[in-house]
Amino acid sequence: MAVLVIADHDGAHLRDTTHKTVTAAKAISGDVDVMVLGQGASAVADAAAKIDGVRKVLLAEGAGVAQGLAEAVEATVVPLAAGYDAILVPANTDGKNYAPRIAAKLDVAPISDIVEVVSADTFVRPIYAGNALETIQSADAKKVITVRPTAFAAAGEGGSASVESIAAAEAPKTTFVSAEMVKSDRPELGAAKIIVSGGRALGSAEEFAAVIEPLADKLGAAVGASRAAVDAGYAPNDYQVGQTGKVVAPQLYIAIGISGAIQHLAGMKDSKVIVAINKDADAPIFQIADFGLVADYKTAVPELMAALG
C-alpha cells in the first residue's frame, strides 16, 4: 500500500503545506512518494526528498503543470495512479482545482478537506461551514483526498529520498494567459503564526492600510480580512478568511471590526487564541473570542500599539 502526495510550491521553494500533507499520508501508509509538478523545479524536488519518511520523489516538468492547469495535472497523475492506493493533495486552490478531476477520471469519490485520518479508509471532514464534522468511510479501492494543512503538524526533515524524472502532460484545450500575484513581504496567511484581520468597520481601503497593516508589521503577522471588507474593496481578495476564502489556524488571531458571521468563523475558529476588538458588545465574534475588548478600533488599536512597546 503506497500513497502519493502532490507537493505545493512556488516554483523555487517547497511550502510547508506539503510537509503537513505528508503527515496525513503517513497516517495511511508507511510508503509515501511525493510528486513535484513544475518547470525548473529541481530545487523543490530536492527539498521534498529531505522530508522525513519520503520514499521517493517524482519530478514532472512542463509548462502546463507548472501553471497548475488542471487538465495537464490530471493527465500527468492519472497514468501513475495504478501504483498507489491513495493520492493526497493540500487543499489549496490548486489542489481543489485538479484533485476532483483526477478522482472523476479514476471513477472514485473525492474526499475534500480532511482534518483527521481515522484509519486508511476513514476520515473526518468539516461540512456546513465547519458547523459539523462528518466521519466518512470510503468504499473505493483508490482514494483521492485533499488535506486541510492547518489540521496536521508538519513532517520533519532528515530524509534522503531519490528523485526520479517522469513525463508531464500538457493541456491542449486550455491556455495560460497571465497571472497577477499580490506582492507582500509579510508572512503567508496560511502559514502565519499571528494574523491581524480587519472587517467592514474599517470603512475604507486607506483606513484598512493605516490601521491593520502597521499592527501586523509590529507583530510580524499576516494580514487577513472578512468577506465584507474584501467585497467593499478595502483589502484584496486573497486576504479573505472564511468558508470561501482561506482557512487559517494561527497561534493568535486578532479580529478587528469583524462581527463574526458563520462564514468568517468557518475560516478561523481553530486558531489557538482569538482576540476580538469590536465596539458592539453583542457581536457574535465575542462568543468565540478568548479575549474580547469592547472598544472603538480607532482608540483601541493605537493603545494596543503603545502597549506592545
Add this chain to the structure above:
Amino acid sequence: MKILVPVKRVIDSNVKARVKADQTGVDLANVKMSMNPFDEIAVEEAVRLKEGKEHHAAGTASEIVVVSIGVTQAQETIRTALAMGADRGILVQSDTDLEPLAIAKLLKAVVDEEKPDLILMGKQSIDGDNNAVGQMLAALLDWPQATFAGKLEIAGGKATVTREVDGGLQTVAAELPAVVTVDLRLNTPRYASLPNIMKAKKKEIVTKSVADYGVDTADRLKVLKVTEPAKRSAGIKVADAAELVANLKNAGVL
C-alpha cells in the same frame, strides 16, 4: 450559445446548521432552504450573457437551461432561477442525497442530451463544502475547466476566465465547450421582480428521475457519524489594551 446552469437547493446561508442528537446528520426539518449562493451567481452571469449586460455582447447566450438534482421541492430553486431570467428547467428527482460523483455523472447525461456550449456553476455548495462537481463534470466530458471565476469573457470560441487563486489572480482561456465554476466576486445576483416571478410560473420545468438516465449513482462514501465540532471555552472581556497584551503574554502567544 446555449448555457446549462446546475443549481442546488441547500440550507439558507444565514442559518446555523444543527447536528442531530443521534449523530446521523444535520437537522434540516423546518429549516429555511434557498438556492446555493454560488449558484445564484452562476445564474446571474448566464442571464447577463443573454442580456449583454456589463462587458458581455448582447445575445452571447441564446438559451439558458437550469438543472437541479434533488427532492421535489428543488422545483422552487429552479423557479427562482427562471424568475431571474433562465428559460427553462429540468428537475432530476432524487429522494436520497447523492454524492458529487453521482451528481457529476447525472449532469453528464443531461449535457449529452442538451449539448450546451458552456456550463456555468457554483464553485461549491455551502452544505457539503466539497468543491468538486464542476471539476468532475469537466473530467467526465473531457472538457476544459476554469474554476473559481472572478471574471468571465466569452469571445472567439473561448471562455477567458480570471480565476481567484491563492496569492492573487490567474487568467486562463478555455476552448468551448467548457465548464466554468464561479466565485463570489464574479457578480452581484439580482432579486427577481414580482412580474418576473409571475412569468417564471409559465416557464417549463421537465421532471425526470435518476432512473431515466441509467447512471450508477451508488454511494461510495459511508457516513459513520456527524458530530458537533469542539466548543471553544468561554473567553473573558478585558478592560483595555494593556490588559489585553498582559493576557496574551501570559497565554504565550506574544
